[in-house]
Amino acid sequence: MTNEAAGRIFSGVINSALEAVRAASVATQKAEKQIEAFATFAMFDPTTGDESGAPNVTVKEMKTALAVAKTSSFTEAAKGLGMSQPGLSRQIQRVEKAYGINLFYRRSAGAEVTPGGSLVLEAFSDALNALARSFEAATKLS
Numbered sequence: 001m002t003n004e005a006a007g008r009i010f011s012g013v014i015n016s017a018l019e020a021v022r023a024a025s026v027a028t029q030k031a032e033k034q035i036e037a038f039a040t041f042a043m044f045d046p047t048t049g050d051e052s053g054a055p056n057v058t059v060k061e062m063k064t065a066l067a068v069a070k071t072s073s074f075t076e077a078a079k080g081l082g083m084s085q086p087g088l089s090r091q092i093q094r095v096e097k098a099y100g101i102n103l104f105y106r107r108s109a110g111a112e113v114t115p116g117g118s119l120v121l122e123a124f125s126d127a128l129n130a131l132a133r134s135f136e137a138a139t140k141l142s
Contacts, residue, residue: 057098059128063081063128065081066124101117101120102117104109104117
């Protein structure tokens with residue numbers, strides 16, 4: 001192998017390693033944002049039941065946020081829910097204020113879920129599913 005060929009191989013390996021480090025750095029930053037969002041979301045102590053720091057969000061607001069995520073559009077979500085777009089925006093802003101994070105990136109092409117928003121929306125989905133299961137169980141008991 002010539003020195004030139006060895007140099008190209010070495011350069012390629014170094015460039016690949018640098019790309020891997022950059023990708024890991026981006027992934028780390030995203031993970032840190034998700035952890036911060038979850039910490040904001042879970043502001044209560046399950047051992048004591050203290051919920052004084054937990055955000056107060058209604059079922060309607062949870063459904064509204066999930067509709068925006070599903071459609072990637074404030075306008076389409078508002079139409080689907082039979083409400084005005086400004087009214088929907090106010091609900092989303094209230095939820096975002098309660099959690100201290102943006103759920104969505106607002107872009108001219110639509111709404112995109114933020115990393116923190118993804119965690120909150122997953123929790124909303126889980127909460128609504130648990131609520132539905134509790135209603136089903138109560139119906140079976142009565």
